[in-house]
Amino acid sequence: MEQLVKELKEHLIEELNLEEITVEDIDTEAPLFGDGLGLDSIDALEIILILEKYYGVKLANSAEAKPAFYSVKTLAEYIMQNRK
């Protein structure tokens, strides 16, 4: 789990071009959208691609997105539960 969280943060920094943010700067339990990292709807699309591209996880329905995309921790848990 710890390794997955670190890897996820690296993908987020790379794919979302998070300038001047390091893995250590991202709070694992802080919200990704709004407060916290301050991501937006385009970033949500990028995160869907990260899940599919690197972990083969497809978002089954949009209702799952809100709790799964809350933080890096919830994203990692969603990947663990749905990875084939």
Add this chain to the structure above:
Amino acid sequence: MRCYINRVITAEEVSSDIKLLIPDAGVRRRMSRVIKSAVTTAVECMGAVEEIDSLDAIITATGWGCLADSERFLRNIIVDKEQLLNPTPFIQSTFNTVGGQIALLRHNHCYNVTYVNRSHSFEDALLDAMMRIADGESEKILVGAFDEQTPSQHRIMERMGLFRKCNDGEGAVFAHITATQTPESKAQVEKIDFLQHPLSEEECFARYASSDSSKLLYNNYSEYGLFPTSSAYCFAKAVKLIQDGVKEVVVYKEYLGDTPVVLIIRCIG
């Protein structure tokens, strides 16, 4: 039909920190190299990001557009077999991204158009600005041009033998143009002429220069490099020459057999 040039800035002249010019990190992080370069040049030209509020038209020009993002988007289509395409390169690959980003910095919903007309994109943008001023539709206009070179574009142009006489180039230039003369006005655009046939240096000078002291900038590709909107750099140079005391500058540009264009910049008065 004429207009006054208050400020002209090239990308190389931008000295302010990008974080001051584009304070929102969220906006900044999605910008590619050319978008950052063009938007910072535009903001520096306006003096401060808040000054964008005063504009009633934003007119941009590009020959190639946001080439790196376009290539990235096309590469993703091939590599990912038309699946899992990232939205950012697609959004940023559109030609009007720069004009849109400038407007979005201050939510200015004024007239916003991008000209993508090969090598005379900049002149068309300038002509649009002059026509809006002549029709009384705009008072304060930001006109700019940008183009970026990429390694693949460079390779293609090199194979076509286009760099035998001059180097490749890229850049961004923005000008703040007004309908009326202000204390800041540095020069005026007197005329834009689109020609049917190319002219030699001698023919161009004889036809357009109003006196022997006029200066002619004729196809200055050796100075700024070969790219569609390089004449925007000649336009910036013409304004500097006027500030240095030249009364009139004639800019002639003919790019790879495209329609030749002549710009006449004069001192005020």
